[in-house]
Amino acid sequence: MAEIETPGAPSTALGIAELEASLERSRAQREWRARISGILYPIGVVLGVLAVWEVGARMLGVPAFLLPPPSAIGVSFIANASLLLFHGWITTAEILLGFVLSIVVGIPLALAIFLWPAFSRSILPLLVSSQAMPKVAVAPLFLVWFGFGLLPKVLIAFLIAFFPIVINTAVGLALIEPEKIYLARSMGFGATATFFKIRLPNALPAIFGGLKISITLAVVGAVVGEFVGGDAGLGYLLMVANGSMDTRLLFAGIVALTVLGVVLFLLVELAERLAIPRHIIAGDRGVHETA
Amino acid sequence: MQGLSKVYATRDGPVRALDQVSVQARRGEFLSVVGPSGCGKSTLLMIAAGLLSPSSGTVSIDGRVVFHPRTDVGIVFQSPVLLEWRTALGNVMLQAEAKKLERTAAERRARELLGAVGLSGFEDKYPHELSGGMRQRVSLCRALIHNPNQLLMDEPFGALDALTRDQLVLDLQKIWNERRITVLFITHSVPEAVFLSDRIMVMTPRPGKVDRVIDIELPRPRTLAMRETPEFARYSREILNLFLARGVLCEH
Secondary structure (H helix, E strand, C coil), X not given: CCXXXXXXXXCCCCCHHHHHHHHHHHHHHHHXXXXXXXXHHHHHHHHHHHHHHHHHHHHCCCCCCCCCCHHHHHHHHHHCHHHHHHHXXXXXXXXXXXXXXXXXXXXXXXXXXXXXXXXXXXXXXXXXXXXXXXXXXXXXXXXXXXXXXXXXXXXHHHHHHHHHHHHHHHHHHHCCCHHHHHHHHHHCCCHHHHHHHHHXXXXXXXXXXXXXXXXXXXXXXXXXXXXXXXXXXXXXXXXXXXXXXXXXXXHHHHXXXXXXXXHHHHHHHHHHHHHCCHHHCCCCCCHHHHC | CEEEEEEEEECCEEEEEEEEXXXXXXXXXXXXXXXXXXXXXXXXXXXXXXXXXXXXXXXXXXXXXXXXXXXXXXXXXCCCCCCCCCCHHHHHHHHHHHHCCCHHHHHHHHHHHHHHCCCCXXXXXXXXXXXXXXXXXXXXXXXXXXXXXXXXXXXXXXCCCHHHHHHHHHHHHHHHHHHCCEEEEEECCHHHHHHHCXXXXXXXXXXXXXXXXXXXXXXXXXXXXHHHCHHHHHHHHHHHHHHHHHCCXXXX
């Protein structure tokens, strides 16, 4: 792509030092341009889509209850800011509680699966079939059991979100070169030290991969819970807006949920950056860097 | 090592990897094991390190029988087996942490060792920033930092290019000359074995038995030019002839 040098006229007049300096300059320039375009291009696309949407909705006279123009959604967002904030806060609490519960239950469960083959053999089929079951179908049941409060939403978020953590952690712990374990033993590390110095750090990229999937699923779970039976939260707000044909508020709610989801995802990613050196984060090496 | 045998249970029935192998390494000796692939060379090393237990026979050090993984040795595997999340220095220090060595002294020693194999300035690089040869050097430093009295090496240079191999062989000879620790060196490279060793144990194809033990009486320190001398060629020839006789090699 842009990385490939185009052969120009051979610059025999230049010394090798000058050639190096100029190459270094053009490399730095290329890198800078790539970084800027990585930010500007997506913004440009979004703005373009919004502009087409705005103009199209107005020119074709699409009724506002079907597809309100972005400006109207923006106005509604600002007008309902305190409402969105209130409900958003409740949804955030449900998501985070569900996510934390997934970690608290998922990681020890994965540990047990890894440590005791008999446990793994008896529990894994159950786990897998629990995932085949559509969680939305269980939501009404949770409502009957736990009422309309926070708890059923947290539990649904947990039910959807914990599985990737369990699987990724268990696989991450098991996936290790046997030589690393031999090495640890020949160095004289005991079982505990081997686990904390070698096996756990070795599994961290996989664990964080699971956490990143899990946080997005927790958002889905919380909203599903609110759909089925809630009296608060962004999901509930969407249902209310839908019922009163307030499509602008509906869109504003969707925007709020999207922002919430992205922010939570970025927070998990930030934790990952802090926990492990950048170069071993799973899938972090982009397509461009491999070119 | 006395009468070592190792039988693996596999789906196709038991496989005999080692058959009654006995060998005595002398203190401070460079002992190589050469043999075709699958003759149980690596198994032999794992047993010597106490990481695998033999099906029969015993490994003993100074008359004491080994049951557990031995922590007083340094091991270098065919792949460097570095921890990706630790720097070169951090990987060498792993051994010091395992042995609970005093930190500042161990770190000074780790830096010295890395410097001795030409890695000064690379202490804070991560494995993915190092070349294959550099990684294997880090692995060598890690095997030496606790001053082991035995170094076990399992085809350590097998995955490297020819030039890097030559350099590492020279580096290894220098380190061995300075410390005179006992080295058990597994390889399938005949010239490498002749160049480095005091004695070479040649093994037969599976099941691995001791075919012949050859004393190498070339003066030390050995130089690359020595590989062209008639004595060097005679030793290589002797080993190759053994391989030809056993059908490991076949001239058309």
